[in-house]
Amino acid sequence: MSSTECGHVIHFCLQGRCLPLQCTPGKELVNSSCSTPLKLIRGLGYSINMWFYVNRSRLETSNDAGSNDLVEDIHSNFLNQVMQILHRSIDVYDLTIGAVVVDSPQDRSTHTLNTISSSGNQSHPDRRRLESLSALWVHGYLGANDTIPRDEFEAGVLDDLVNNNISMKCLDYAFTFSVQISVRDFDMVNLCLQSNVECIVKRKLKEQPVDSISNLFEETSSFLTLGKVLNCQTVSFNTDFYKVTKTFITSAMIEISLQLGQTELRFTRVNELNEISIDENDILKVCKDFLNYKLESLDEEMRREFYSKYFRAEADDITEVQYYTTLVCVGVSMLCLLLAIITYFRFNVLRTVAGMNNIFLCGSLLLAQASLLTSVHVSGPQTLCTVLGFATHFLWLWMFTWSFICCWRVFKVFTTNTRQEKTARSQRASFVRTVLVSVLPPAGIICTVVTVSLATSDGDRTGYGRKSCYLDSGLLIGLSTALPLALVTVSNIAFFSLAVMKINNVKKLQSSDFQKKEDRKNLSIYVKLSTMTGVFWLLQLLAEATDLDVLRFVAILLNGLQGVFIFVSYICNKRVLNLYLCSLGIQPVAMTPSKSQRRTKQSNEIRTTESNSKKTSESEVMASSSRKIGNEISVKNTKEDATGAVSSVSSNSTGAATS
Numbered sequence: 001m002s003s004t005e006c007g008h009v010i011h012f013c014l015q016g017r018c019l020p021l022q023c024t025p026g027k028e029l030v031n032s033s034c035s036t037p038l039k040l041i042r043g044l045g046y047s048i049n050m051w052f053y054v055n056r057s058r059l060e061t062s063n064d065a066g067s068n069d070l071v072e073d074i075h076s077n078f079l080n081q082v083m084q085i086l087h088r089s090i091d092v093y094d095l096t097i098g099a100v101v102v103d104s105p106q107d108r109s110t111h112t113l114n115t116i117s118s119s120g121n122q123s124h125p126d127r128r129r130l131e132s133l134s135a136l137w138v139h140g141y142l143g144a145n146d147t148i149p150r151d152e153f154e155a156g157v158l159d160d161l162v163n164n165n166i167s168m169k170c171l172d173y174a175f176t177f178s179v180q181i182s183v184r185d186f187d188m189v190n191l192c193l194q195s196n197v198e199c200i201v202k203r204k205l206k207e208q209p210v211d212s213i214s215n216l217f218e219e220t221s222s223f224l225t226l227g228k229v230l231n232c233q234t235v236s237f238n239t240d241f242y243k244v245t246k247t248f249i250t251s252a253m254i255e256i257s258l259q260l261g262q263t264e265l266r267f268t269r270v271n272e273l274n275e276i277s278i279d280e281n282d283i284l285k286v287c288k289d290f291l292n293y294k295l296e297s298l299d300e301e302m303r304r305e306f307y308s309k310y311f312r313a314e315a316d317d318i319t320e321v322q323y324y325t326t327l328v329c330v331g332v333s334m335l336c337l338l339l340a341i342i343t344y345f346r347f348n349v350l351r352t353v354a355g356m357n358n359i360f361l362c363g364s365l366l367l368a369q370a371s372l373l374t375s376v377h378v379s380g381p382q383t384l385c386t387v388l389g390f391a392t393h394f395l396w397l398w399m400f401t402w403s404f405i406c407c408w409r410v411f412k413v414f415t416t417n418t419r420q421e422k423t424a425r426s427q428r429a430s431f432v433r434t435v436l437v438s439v440l441p442p443a444g445i446i447c448t449v450v451t452v453s454l455a456t457s458d459g460d461r462t463g464y465g466r467k468s469c470y471l472d473s474g475l476l477i478g479l480s481t482a483l484p485l486a487l488v489t490v491s492n493i494a495f496f497s498l499a500v501m502k503i504n505n506v507k508k509l510q511s512s513d514f515q516k517k518e519d520r521k522n523l524s525i526y527v528k529l530s531t532m533t534g535v536f537w538l539l540q541l542l543a544e545a546t547d548l549d550v551l552r553f554v555a556i557l558l559n560g561l562q563g564v565f566i567f568v569s570y571i572c573n574k575r576v577l578n579l580y581l582c583s584l585g586i587q588p589v590a591m592t593p594s595k596s597q598r599r600t601k602q603s604n605e606i607r608t609t610e611s612n613s614k615k616t617s618e619s620e621v622m623a624s625s626s627r628k629i630g631n632e633i634s635v636k637n638t639k640e641d642a643t644g645a646v647s648s649v650s651s652n653s654t655g656a657a658t659s
Contacts, residue, residue, distance in 0.1 A: 021233045021288060024224070026150075034233060036150045043146030044153075045223040048095070049185060050161060052078070052136045052177035053270065062172040070130040070170055075099040075200050077168045078136050078177075083204060085160045086142070089153055094205050095140035100191070101198040102134045129198075130170060136177070139188065140204075141220050154230045162228075162274060180270040181227045183244075183254060184278040229277045232287035242284045256284070265294050318549050322556060329560025330369050336567035337366040343571050347579045356431055357409060360438070361402040362566060368395035369563070375469035389464030390446065393471060396481065397442035400488045405438060411495035414502040441484070449480050536562075 023034035026041065079097045086093065138161075144153045162179045169175070192199035224230065237258065245255045256267040256276065267273055275290035344350050344359045351359070371392040378385055422430070449471070453463030466472040471480065536558040543551035578588035 019235050019237075022236060022285075023233060024230045027230075029233060032233070034231060039149050041150050042148060042153070043091070043144050044150060045220065046142045046144065046226045047220065047223045048138060048140060048142055048226045049182040050138045051180045051182060052138070052166070053180065054133055054135060055176045055178060056131075056173045057176075059169065059172045059174055068126055070126040071099060071101055071133055071200060074130070074133060074168060074170055074175065075136065075202070078166065079202060079204070081166045081168075082138055082161075085166075086157070088160075089145050089148055089157055090142045091145050092143035092206050093140065094203075094207070095138060095142075096188075096201055096203050097136065097138050098188070098199055098201040099136045100134045101129055101132045101200070103132055103196045103198065127171065130173070137188075141223060142226070151231070154226070157226065158228060158231075178270050179274070180253075181274045181277075183256070183273055183276055225277060225279075227277050228274055229285050229287060232275075232289060234285040235288055235291055237284045237286070239282050239284075244278070258284070258286070263295070263298065265291075265298065267294075322549070322552060325553065325556050326560055327373070329557060330373060333561050333563030334366055334369050335563070337362045337369075337563035340563070340567050340571050341366070343576060346583075347576075349579070350576075353427060353431060354409070357402070357406050357434075358566075358570060360435065361399070361406055362563070364395060364399040364402050365563060365566075368392070368399045371395050378469050383465075385469040386462060386465030388469040389471065392469070393449075393464070393481065394442045394446055397445055397484060398438060400484055401438045401441050404488050404491060405434060407492040407495045411499055414499040445480050445484065449476060 021029065023029055026036060027034040028037050030037075075097075078099075082097060142157075144150070148156075162181070167174065167176050188199075191197060192201075241259055243257045245257070246253070254273070256273070258265040258267070267276060272290075272294075275287045277285050279285065340362050341359060344355055344362075371388065375385075375388040375392045378388055449463040453461045453472070453476075461472065463472050463476055464470065471477045536555065539551065540555040540559060543555045574589055581588050
């Protein structure tokens with residue numbers, strides 16, 4: 001919702017529909033508020049129609065009864081306090097002030113029990129009528145004091161009556177009142193003729209002096225209706241937009257349903273109905289600021305309903321089990337990611353370029369999962385929810401970016417024939433540039449979402465925080481989360497396939513015995529590479545497409561435990577174990593033979609086989625042996641680079657698309 005200017009008319013816009021903002025006749029819109037342009041306009045006539053609903057509370061001590069007619073006492077006391085308020089700002093008046101007593105069988109039975117078990121004031125003969133007192137009303141016409149400017153009068157009288165301090169005590173009850181400005185004229189006659197309703201009515205009249213030029217009360221049809229809509233910008237709706245339903249037959253309590261496109265607003269509370277009026281042409285007028293507040297409150301209500309349905313008590317048993325499974329898996333994943341980051345920072349030797357890539361990947365995934373858990377448990381206020389939406393979206397996109405960076409590095413290591421040596425300073429500069437570049441794609445996507453959302457909503461929506469503490473619609477999720485994830489996944493799968501092809505080409509240069517020993521290690525590399533291609537998301541998409549809860553559970557486990565996979569793959573090994581043992585002064589665990597030792601042994605085997613061959617010349621044997629040894633050295637270098645690069649491998653996101 002927003003306000004825009006078209007020509008000289010200000011409009012209230014919502015969901016692509018714009019309605020003119022209006023002020024009460026005789027007022028103009030000045031600085032976003034309605035005010036009377038001529039200060040000399042004063043002494044106008046007003047109609048008043050207000051209900052004062054009784055709020056009673058029990059007192060610890062009882063007060064003496066003034067008379068046998070307790071309701072009459074309350075009525076008279078109320079009338080006097082109302083007139084004291086009005087006398088300060090009105091010259092003439094013609095008012096009826098009434099009280100409504102609603103008798104019911106339940107009231108009679110309750111009163112009988114109280115009479116049997118009570119004494120003194122507790123058994124007062126008029127106690128039942130006092131307990132049945134439902135509401136009081138003030139209806140009639142007022143003539144404003146001609147010394148008070150119009151705007152000052154309207155604001156002052158409303159504040160005095162609506163925010164009144166009218167109160168009184170009777171027997172062991174304290175009485176206060178909730179004021180409702182009647183939305184439309186109420187039929188008092190039919191109300192008082194009901195068999196179970198008793199009305200007590202008094203009239204207060206003060207007319208103009210007989211020497212006045214005209215009698216003000218002869219022209220009541222042109223009187224202004226006293227209400228909050230006199231002082232606010234209003235949006236008007238005809239009967240096609242709203243429906244009025246009576247909710248309590250013995251008073252003016254009603255419910256108004258306002259339909260704005262796909263949005264339905266309901267007004268039932270006293271303070272809500274005070275911001276509304278219905279004129280003689282059945283045009284509903286609503287204060288603009290209140291309408292904005294109501295729409296924002298609806299957004300928070302939608303969020304509470306959303307989380308209640310999907311994450312709280314209203315969820316079915318299967319959904320609830322999935323919810324708690326997600327909590328456990330993501331919680332364990334975050335713990336493992338934190339331990340991995342601590343390990344990398346604990347030992348300098350691990351903080352190579354590949355290790356630093358892994359640190360940022362673990363950090364971005366940890367923050368993304370933490371933000372996701374926070375956002376799914378927050379339903380308001382909207383500002384906080386919007387901030388969480390920004391943060392959650394950015395962190396998941398940042399994690400996608402680091403997944404791509406790590407996969408790109410692995411691809412380069414496997415496919416680059418020569419390695420360029422860099423100084424420590426140049427490596428640090430290169431890594432800083434990588435970190436800065438990693439922020440650009442998420443920032444660009446978020447800026448695009450905000451810009452488009454503001455443009456399509458007339459500056460009303462940012463695209464975040466309306467229905468949930470994430471993106472506002474499925475379309476935005478699809479274009480700004482699922483699409484980038486799909487592009488990253490396709491790219492990573494391509495890099496993975498090329499890297500596997502390169503490994504297989506290297507294997508062709510190895511002996512059959514060496515290939516068998518290395519196949520198990522290559523399998524580990526393949527698994528680590530595949531985790532960053534987004535392969536687990538394929539299962540998640542399949543589960544949603546087939547609507548199978550079994551697949552959903554599997555997808556929750558695989559996606560939720562990504563941090564565990566990283567920890568097991570890159571932290572749970574003998575090298576890291578020995579680093580911790582050495583830091584504690586404990587004897588390290590014996591390592592298996594190094595690759596260089598295995599390479600030397602294999603080279604000797606190759607040379608022995610070649611020396612026994614009779615089918616080749618000595619020069620061919622030496623050349624062949626030299627080529628094989630060189631090839632094995634190349635294999636060693638390539639494998640060592642791959643191992644360091646694979647340390648950068650990580651997972652794809654675990655829950656962004658689900659949110």
